[in-house]
Amino acid sequence: MTELLRTPLFDVYKEHGGKTIDFGGWELPVQFSSIKEEHEAVRTKAGLFDVSHMGEFTLKGKGAEAFLQSILTNDVSKLKVGKAQYNIMCYPNGGSVDDLIIYKQGEDDFFICVNASNIEKDFAWMREHKPANLKLVNISDSIGQVALQGPLAVNTLQKITDVNLAEVSFFGFTNGKVAEVPSVIARTGYTGEDGFEIYAPADEIVKVWNAILEAGAEFGVLPCGLGARDTLRFEACLPLYGQELSADISPVEAGMGFAVKTDVEADFIGKAVLKEYKENGAPRKVVGVEMIDRGIPRHGYPVYINDELIGEVTTGTQVPTSKRNIGLALLKAEHTAVGTQVEIEIRGKRLKAEVVATPFYKREKK
């Protein structure tokens, strides 16, 4: 067995009772107190996640923007300096290499955050397609990242930063200090709540983590693990690479069509297929499903109508707050209308479920 990778925050997990698991080769905390408590903390107060396993690249040089537009699905020309943008990087057949966020730090100067499990694949893909003059560097090992998410994230972080957070809008970011540590502070996240993702040097991220928990103590901020991160993102219907998105699943099928702009001039990789899917419909679609019979849908469970296999569950659980037994499922498009009765096979038994509206959770706008 190969040794598991650890983030620079590994040693602090124990202080908070963190229970670690093998997460795609990384030894990461699945929970600290309990998934339910952590999930609720993020929905009502705030929670702090170690996401230092995520990958970060820098891309610089004349033509960087044009290059990104040639490999990404969103309209990169719309992105202003100081703003971040969600993107999918696709194969020619429309399948997804990865989903990622690009941060525009200056003209032809980008910071890119990719999924941990895809760091090497993404880096190789970008290097293979990029013009020689552009400088692409994988800085993943030198960057730590924490996510502070929840309605009281702003109150917590404001106590320990020199940045006026009211000036950082959704999907905006800025350079600033958190607990005296030079950081990139982005108003982004993966929970469906307001919050921040903070990038800082790997050797100083422990200081950031501790300062946030100390500042957040009065607000009830809890350290949170990947278990709650998964239930939170799932409830908000944000895709997870390897489940809702994959080499076999295009962003349009995953319901991420809003980040696929086929009217851009550039002929980005995958555009022809994605344009066809957007205009005439994709053969499959990720939809919400809810159990009618007793049972919990899980990743990989097959879905049937009568005896026809129509797809499979991509993510499923019992959601901590609502206790609903729900899932996301990739189904043949003709069976995706809300209210469609389906059967999900759970340990050899076909149990009744139905297609329901998504997202399962939406934050109330103040």
Add this chain to the structure above:
Amino acid sequence: MSIPRELRYSEDHEWVKVDGEKCFIGITDHAQHALGDIVFVELPEIGDDITAGEPFGSVESTKAVSELYAPISGKVVEINEELMDNPNFVNESPYEKAWMIVVEADDLSEVDGLMDADQYATMISEE
């Protein structure tokens, strides 16, 4: 970690309590800690036969499904219906409120082959 002395334990972290002809079966305190918040319990039906070492049901946390492995062979004569609506009992009271099934053992001496509290404590300390 609670490991009552009067119970017997399997390598799959189930406990057995013998009460006359009846064998109560559940999962250990150590197991419920490792699994986290249990949100769903699936049990066999009364009259089903269970076989030592084979799955007889499952418990689910938010994160994952875990099979329950029969510590002994026998016929299911009672199931704990309360766990359907209160799966949290598995976390709160693994040895009392969260007994899962009652089995009539095919061979009661099978229970003697299970670990006692000291042996089980040693096993989990070595995990």
